[in-house]
Amino acid sequence: MARATYPVSPERAVPFYKTRRFNTLIHDIVVYSLLIGLSILFLFPFYWMVSTALKAEHNVFVWPPQWIPDPVMWSNFKDALSNPQLPFPLFFRNTMILEIGIITGRLISCTLIAYGFARLEAPGKNILFAILLATLMLPGAVTQIPRFILFNKIGWVNSFLPLIVPTWFGEAYAIFLMRQFFMTIPRELEEAARMDGANLLQILTKVIVPLSWPVLTVVLILSFKDIWNEFFNPLLYLNDLTKYPVAVGLAYFNGQFRVQMSLLMAASVVVMLPLVIVFFIAQKAFVEGISLTGMAGR
């Protein structure tokens, strides 16, 4: 009798539109059409950019738009990059100088600092770590002006030094990520190394670093992206066109009178492309980095 009230009736007794299979089908159709529709919407700006970049200038300003460029002007890329007034090859070189200078410093200093916070005990450590986390919330505006004055006084303005040197003193977010990771490494490994008479430097390079590639990659990739996109500080500190990194160079191009839209879009494509390639190669690192941040907030 109890069985009769329990709603497990034979499949064929219920009409198809009430079955579970039908429900999942509808659910999947709705989910996937929304996903596909939204993907098109999110990708459309990229398509608009690339198609404009490949058009002849007189085909750019027409309505209805030319959806597929005809003729396809690959030469736009060459024209955008070889304008002597806008030395894009130099912009790329400058960005790479910043990338190498900042990332090397950040990885070395943050590994050392994070190890201290993860493994070593000392009075005042907790207060220090709280201050470190508090700096994450500090708006840059409060320190930007005096920093500028400081670098101006020592004659570093219009050089890469104000952009690179401070990063050699660690960066709170990277320190936090690394510390969380180092804490999961079993202590026994270091103790064994210490028994063998290894010093701090040897423990770091022989034990910690080889085990920490996942977190080092996350820091590396996220730093690469941030430095590539950095705008405010280079804008503030660099005055010569020849010292601009790509983001500032692109903004400068955008600010010119009578800019050719097809060339501007071609330049945008070239500026975005390296990041997009890095992103596809190292997608996992991006996703992990963000998820780690999210976990930190929970």
Next chain:
Amino acid sequence: MATVTSQTVAAKPKSRGSLARREAILFWVCVAPWVIGFILFTLGPMLYSLYISFTDWNILTAPEWVGFQNYVRIFTQDPDFVQSLKVTGTYAIFSIPLSLITALFLAILLNEATKGVSVFRTTFYLPTIVSAVAAAVLWQWIFNPRFGPINGLLGLFGIQGPGWFSDPKFALWGLIIMSSWSVGGQMLIFLAGLKGIPRILYEAAEIDGAGRPARFWKITLPMLSPTIFFNLVLAVIGAFQTFDTAYVISTARAGTIGGPVKSTLFYMLNLYDLAFAKQRMGYATALAWILFLIIFVLTMITLRSSALWVYNEAERK
């Protein structure tokens, strides 16, 4: 015998103490770079900026002490300050809910899908890796009044689209719409949050006959509230520091900062203009401290209010 034991007892704490001291020294060696950097580039500048906010200073001549004059002027006779607050506030009020809802919606869709999740996730995340500068350049062209696809789409419905970034009434709205394009980071954080909700809750609700909407309002949203909260705090802090996009769009084609007619004069744009174009360092640092207080107060309000709407499992028990 007795002397030997007392010796070992006495030796132990001593060696442990020196060991602890050695460890402490090692700790300070490790964190020294950060401590030095913190003093040089954060604490020092903060104290110094507090001082110069009470001065009148153009970098070239010596700073002149003026007491509270900068602060008084900001609050009583600075129309740009009022305008920048209005612009930044409007942007925050509209762009934060818009981007949070977009991010949450995308995350829920990704969480519901079974196949091809990584492809869609990549697609929605892609705009986030693009620099604000490149995005601004691109969206100017999308919002082009005559040849841009947005006004073209509006035209299909017989609506004459506005001039967007060249129209003081619409420039800020262009930036707000744009902000919902790069929500990939928030989306991933939401997705991580959704994955953390125990499946058993949904199964139990389903047996009790709860429909999809009930499950969303009664399980997903409360269980996700800490994540929503985290994203909200970051979004508030971010919105008040908006700079790159607004700078690139308003200064394009030799326009003015925060143009047209100061309709996109964000707080940071006003500050940048005063400090680095007009060299009014004292006045601009006073503005920076006010921004710091605004962000601090807003963050505190969000933190306090979280008790009202963030679900806390530990508290319930």
